[in-house]
Amino acid sequence: MEHTDVEQSGVIESKSLTDSVDVVPSSTLLTGVRLALVFSAFLISFGLIALDQTIIATALPKIASHFNAVSQLSWIASAYFLPQAAFMPFFGRVLSIAPAKPVFLLSIGVFEVGSLLCATAPSVSVLIFGRAVAGFGASGVWVSIMSVIARVTTMTQRPVLMGLLGALFAVTSIIGPLMGGAFADHVSWRWCFYINLPLGPISMLAVTIFLPAQPSLMHEGSHFRRWLNLxxxxxxxxxxxxxxxxxxxxxxxxxxxxxxxxxxxxxxxxxxxxxxxxxxxxxxxxxxILPLRMLLRTNVLGAFIEASFIQLSFVVSVYYLPLLYQVRGHSATKSGIDILPFMLSGMIASLVAGGIASAKGVVWPFLLFFPLIASAGFGLLFTSSLESGTKRLIGFQILVGVGLGAPVQNTLLVAQAEYVNDEAFIPLATSLITFMQCIGGSIGLAIAGSISTSQLRTQLAHYAPELSQQEVIAVLSSVEAIFSLPPDRIASVQRAYTAAIDRVMIAGVPFTVLASIAAILISRKKLPQKST
Known part of the structure; x- marks a missing residue:
């Protein structure tokens, strides 16, 4: 193939999106009821791994308090993202030498084991370990789904399916904080993980029955040698x-x-x-596992960079917007309801962007202009105060949601479109994007946590200098501690918290601007519209 010749010469030329045509063999395509059933099973499993990213967002304070481990709060969240990020390229390479179906089934099984460990964890160490196991399984599930979709659908179908996955991601992001808060307030935070256990097997059964065997993409050498050469x-x-x-x-x-x-x-x-x-x-x-020559294609490089900054900004929003409302005295459940404007606007933007990409083949405007809308929203959130009205905060949330929702799945479409002529590279291109999304999420949580903690100390010294050292330690460890303070001190601590969260939100401005700049590297050509 032409790609192989170019690869062997040591140089990869950047190709426009329309230089590629959809050459998915008709024998591997799924259509009709079978496609609907397989994709529904994928939606279930994708929904579970996406839900695990946000379901503990509103429940984290209670989880950390249960184990007396507030200092390890951020690790409970990031332990799920870290193995996802680290093993994305690995699974991308595995899917080029092993059939996708068993890789998917094994990965969802590992995810279920991790969920069980989290649900029954007797200590915070076991909980963090369980989150890491679930993250490892989620990495394989994510890349397997994207790889199979790229092999069993045409390029004209893919934007719609990716848009649905993006919408599902937004829906789980909506219901995740709501469910997590409700579980923490009314049942037990452990149900944040128990909920995964009955749904995973349903997805596994449907894929086992309805997804035909997908042969490995590489056939050179024995199976043992292929695995050895990983x-x-x-x-x-x-x-x-x-x-x-x-x-x-x-x-x-x-x-x-x-x-x-x-x-x-x-x-x-x-x-x-x-x-x-x-x-x-x-x-x-x-x-x-990460072929550096792939990054010499400007479309892939641009999508690679933009995906990381979009996901980084999203994770910061979904974890710190609920905190903004809990500081005002809202319950974990209510704070999940409060961020519905952000989640719903992101879901709608993802659906609309996917539909337009499918009908017109146009993705570039969503990648260039919409992150700037999110940037404006983050800048406006920085101006919020304890006295900011509900309508004002809703408007700011919608700007961020629309700006992040429109490009979130289109970066993946761009990367996959580069390799429709060479199926063997589709899993790798997919893993590159998802790798950077998980890296972005992990780094976003770490940066936001660092900014929040350091700024909270600074803002407490400014707004509430009358607090004793014991009271400072208490409010640094728990939002709930704010409302146990004497009434005349509560408002000043709330203002300090709000100011610290504002500093976290302003970090979203440069991140989304950098995402927009990355889109300049991506071709303005349309996605291929017809299969051959």
């Missing part, structure tokens, strides 16, 4: 690199000062591991 060292480097970076971001300015030796060591190790990782991946060439 980039195991690159996978280890990827995990170590992400872990050291997140440790530094979680600790720096939060539980430890940036000058702390532990933080400095983690940053130095991250830099060294990054250099070693890049050198190793370059040496591995086309067999690397």
């Amino acid at each position: 980039d195991w060292f690159g996978t280890f480097l990827s995990l170590a690199m992400v872990t050291t970076l997140l440790l530094a971001l979680q600790w720096g300015g939060n539980t430890k000062p940036w000058s702390d030796p532990g933080v400095i060591v983690c940053l130095v190790l991250f830099a060294l591991l990054l250099v070693v990782f890049l050198l190793w991946e370059y040496k591995r060439g086309s067999t690397a």
Whole structure:
């Protein structure tokens, strides 16, 4: 194939989106009822792994309080994102040498085991470990679904299906905080994880019955040799690199000062591991888990960068908007209702963008202009105060939701469109985008946590200097502690919290602007509209 020739020469030329045509073999296509059943099963499993990203957002304070582990609160959240990010490229490579169907089934099984560990965790350490196991399984589920869809549908069908996945992601983001808050307030936070257990097997059964066997994309050598040749060292480097970076971001300015030796060591190790990782991946060439030559295609590079900043901004919003309302005295359940404007506007924008991409093949405007709308929304959220009215906050949320919702799935479509002539690279392109989305989510949580903690201390000293040291420690550890203070001190602490959250929101401005700038790298050509 032409791509192989170019790859062997060591140079990959950037191709426009219309240079590729949809060449999915008719024998692998799914249509009608079978496609609907398989995609419905995928929606269930995708919904579960997406739900796990947000369901604990409003329940985290109670979870941390249950284990007396407020200092580890951010790890309960990010432990799910970290293995997702680290193993996305690994699963992308696995799906080029192994059939997608068993990879999906095994991954959803691992996710269920992780959910069970979380639901029954006797300690915070077990809970964090369970979150990591679930994140590993979620990584395989995510990439498997995207890979199968790319193999069993045409390019004209894909924008609609991706739009539905994007809409589902938005829906789970809506109901996740609502469900988590309701469970925490009225039943038990453990139901945030028990809910996954009956639904996973339903998805597994439907895929087992209705999805035809998908042959592996590479056939050279024995199965054992293919597995042996996987980039195991690159996978280890990827995990170590992400872990050291997140440790530094979680600790720096939060539980430890940036000058702390532990933080400095983690940053130095991250830099060294990054250099070693890049050198190793370059040496591995086309067999690397992250083939660097793929990034020489400007469409892939642009989508790669934009996906990370969009997801980073989204995670910051979904975890800190509820906090903004809980500071005002709203319950965990009520704060989930309060952020419905953000979630609903994001879902609608994702659906509309997917529909237009399907009908017209146009994706570039959504990638360039809509992140700037989100940037304006973040800037306006920065101006909010304790006295800001509900209507004003709703308007700001809608701007952010629309701005982040429209491009979220289109970055994936751009990357997949680059390789419709070469199926073997579709799982890798998919894993690149999802890898960066998870990296963005992990880094977003770490950065937001660092800003929030350091700013809260600063703002408490400014707005509530009369607090005793014991009271400061209490309100730093729990939002609920605010309302146990003497009445004359509550409002000043609420203002300090609001000001700290405002500083988190302003960070969304440069992130979304950078997402928009990344779109300049992406071709303005339309997606291919006809299969051949």
